[in-house]
Amino acid sequence: MPKVKRSRKPPLDGWELMEPALDELDQKRREEHYEYCIKEGYADKNLIAKWKKQGYENLCCLRCIQTQDTTFGTNCICQVPKSKLEVGRIIECTHCSCQGCSG
Structure with a gap:
């Protein structure tokens, strides 16, 4: 999930419906970034595996x-x-x- 600045206000109505889609888009973006780094020679697979860990x-x-x-x-x-x-x-x-x- 992308970092979202949270306020003290409760989330908007329907947020629980959007959150899984945002998580999926963020994961897809990360995977595309990892593939790009390997393809362009910026990083090897071992480094990218570490990037996935917290x-x-x-x-x-x-x-x-x-x-x-x-x-x-x-x-x-x-x-x-x-x-x-x-x-x-x-x-x-x-x-x-x-x-x-x-x-």
């Missing part, structure tokens, strides 16, 4: 989640949510120079 939607490369490539055997620093980091701290992946896959 928390990995913005993952830029697979090296960011490989624990054997890090000093302490954990995920890359760019996988730490910005809300969990110190205020004003700028992070950068040592592998791909990404500044935060987790958003």
Whole structure:
């Protein structure tokens, strides 16, 4: 389901009828995006498989989640949510120079 900004107002009448159709359209859009990325060579199938999992939607490369490539055997620093980091701290992946896959 696409992220919809919710207000304190109750949903409109008939929303429950539209919601499944919106979910289906969003899923179709995602699948078309994945196919396009493979076709154009932007991403491989393993990366796209990770994009489908919750928390990995913005993952830029697979090296960011490989624990054997890090000093302490954990995920890359760019996988730490910005809300969990110190205020004003700028992070950068040592592998791909990404500044935060987790958003």
